[in-house]
Amino acid sequence: MPRVLVSDKLSPTAVQIFKDRGVEVDYLPDLGKDKEALLAKIGEYDGLAIRSATKVTEKLINAATNLKVIGRAGIGVDNVDIPAASRRGIIVMNTPFGNSITTAEHAVALMFALARQLPEANASTQAGKWEKNRFMGTEITGKVLGVIGCGNIGSIVASRGVGLRMKVLAYDPFLSEARATELGVEKVELDELFPRADFITLHTPMTDKTRGIINADAFAKMKKGVRIINCARGGLIVEADLVEALKSGKVAGAAIDVFETEPATDNPLFGMENVVATPHLGASTTEAQENVALQVAEQMADYLVKGAVSNAINMPSITAEEAPRLKPFIKLAEVLGAFVGQVTEEPIQEVEILFDGQTATMNTRALISAALAGLIRPQVADVNMVSAPIMAKERGIILSEIKRDKSGVFDGYISITVKTAKQTRSIAGTCFSDGKPRFIQIKGINLDAEVGQHMLYTTNADAPGIIGLLGTICGKNSVNIANFALGRNQPGGDAIALLYLDGPFPENVLAELRSDERIDSAKPLSFDVVN
Template sequence: MAPRVLIADKLSPAAVAIFKERGVETDVNTGLDKDQLAEIIGNYDGIAIRSATKITPKILEKAKNLKVVGRAGIGVDNVDVPAATQKGVIVMNTPFGNSITTAEHAISLMLALARQIPAADTSTQAGKWEKNRFMGVEITGKTLGVIGCGNIGSIAADRALGLRMKVIAFDPFLSEERAVDLGVEKVELEDLFRRADFITLHTPLTDRTRNIIDAKAIETMKDGVRIINCARGGLVDEVALRAALDSGKVAGAAFDVFVTEPAKENPLFGHPNVVCTPHLGAATSEAQENVALQVAEQMSDYLLRGAISNAVNFPSITAEQAPKLRPLIDLADKLGSFAGQLTESGIKQVRITYAGAVAQLNTRALTSSAVAGLLRPMLADVNVVSAPSVAKERGIIVEETTREAQGDYESLITVEVTTERQTRGVSGTVYADGRPRIVNIKGIRVDAEFGPSMLYVANEDKPGFVGKFAGILGDAGVNIATFHLGRDAQGGAAIALVEIDGAVSDKVIEEVKKLPQVTHAKPLHF
């Protein structure tokens, strides 16, 4: 029986043709509300969507036959990926189909902002001839600050260089060598804020990047700076930006994305020096065609042949490999995430070592998973398929090493990350119970399971630390689930890895850091 796919959002007719040519039955039924979708989703093996349709746990509960969700675009914010994973549903996206279109839109908004084109057009068509009102600025010779110099950011930088701008870029994952290749100057964020005449954002929305431009950041910028956001709503504090526009500190802003969408009202609306578009970054016929064709091919390959590509919640491996690899993939991802959450500066190299039985398996999938885990704390949209190319475009060297020697463990995976400041390594294994465990951090032996919420503390091995540390958590009402200690020598360097119930506040972390024995403290989430 041929697999059936529901196309729930508007896709190019060419995508429907691909499904039919490959032998997949399709129904095009767009504009469904959640109740209508829940009523029919059980009839389908796959669903192809864009940004309008939301795949929630309630929808997935009704999707008894669903095997794959195909998102024509990069973001999967409208899909509950953990719930899909739990249900065994593959979630695919098309990571690079919108890149050129989005970068071009950012450049278009920058030019429109520099010459006040939208306001001048409205005025002129209203019969006014306000030639002296619309005094613009040249972009030639101006400095463009690019926040996030990945696939889209690097294209925007290239276009700006063609317009004879000077381009500076902030991206923790951008190597000096890659910056030279792109023709941009790599800078710290504070330096970018201080120097840029125009700022364009091309970074995902994560806990680290939320409100990356806030009132404090704006204070450090040049008077008359102009800000463009075609990436994600929430990267800029809209209220703070409106205040800066009103005061004249910021000369103008051009936004394609907003905290709340559809944006019926917004703090930026109505300001004469603001240009707004309704999330048009991917809205060109070429981009629509590219992502539609790509998602149709990917979904067909999976439903007909079991091939997985560009999945955000599962690596590209065969059905025969899956049972052995699945727990090791989870381990590799968590080891990468552990290292990524502790990394504060630019990554130069990642070395992943496989020892014992794991060295005989498909380590490529494991390496992709480790790199995805490493990059995800900063780049929310990265997945096990796109991770290698994302690392490559940022100039990060990824090395694999395999060793037959087993040592103390049947299989051992070590992730070693070299940054501009240091090298940090973490090792883990999977025991017979199938649960991944950390067994070594920076050469110090530990034995700890990964918990949803953890605290990592590096300290000096001196009496009194454990009592004071536990006292801080107790006073804050933070319950300790598990407590693991390790040290390299008596009185030497030590590590505490603590699983806690729930999150911990920044205030508690600061109190822990103030303990005289503590050299580093960081909350971790898995």
């Protein structure tokens, strides 16, 4: 039974979800605050469920020898070292939809608070003052709302803006014209959004490209009296530049829920009359906290029990419905990659993966990850589907994918071609009705070979006596052959043989085989399969 550690506060209902789905769970909500205690205990678990208090550092990941998945109840994964987790093959999941409504509503609430100076008016009135003329606000209706980032949360804010009879401009490199039309917004570039917007709200993730996206240069392009709202990520706005823009009057007001450094107990924005500040409350509603807790428990349990992957940061998603159909082809892709990885001794420069027929309709991202894992494993034993794409990229391997309709006798197959500085190798395979992988083509030569844990691959010129040679050498050295597959490209041309063996091929027998001039090459292979 897989074990999960919950090291931050999570709903009791979420904990029960783990138990109901066959996962053993330890609920230790204060452990995430004790780095040393967590470090000592993390090696016992297959899964780690967290919020923001637990810091999943590289040191912690290295100590998590059994960890397979980290689940973050919430959208932000700033507290997880994702590259370190990926290198160790640990899936990192978040819950991007559980708090979308809540965060969007908070942004709209801050927009209203900013427009009508509600926090200052409240403080003044409760202090016994009646400063009705001091708090002159501005209407929302008819104003231009600029939305930077129109994904899950940004699109909700945009739709609310449309409902408030605002003119909504949206900047998002991934927003299609069709989606913009559906939302009722105008898709624009940043340089057009800045001078037109009366209100600007940020809903983009923190990346190298978006860090400091609102800075002195951006403020210079904005209209005088613009109001800024940030419920996304601290660091999207250069806070020192915002302070100067507020002091100069270029920015009439700012509503900030997130800060460059958190907890933000001291910040240059604090104390400014035209600033509304909240302590990262975007997801702080009862409904949102419950939603993300339940969602992360369901996702982690589905992965540990069924192999389904959803909302992963570093792994292609695999639904619970497609997992059973995809599983044998994931194994096939891994085996094909492993074959090429074992017979290729030079550094691989390019990998081309062809999906034919029904395989082209599957989740090919997952299949590609499996193929790369098999390809790299002969050199890096602990690689898996999570870490393989990263390792391939680090090694400078150029990857290409081809999909095509059924073109042969098989309903679907996968072909892998790799190129080195000196040669090109290729292999193809499919799954029969029993779900087991089979090799159907090597070096362009057709054959039909079962895949076994221990195999021997030979190449030679097509000539009489090769089968007898292989059988004789194996027989006299007590190497039992479970299955034997042959293929050739033409009579007297190139020929190959694949022997499925009961055990590893002994080194001394391999040397004897290679000494025969009729054998061009002989390579023992091993595959992680269950037959």
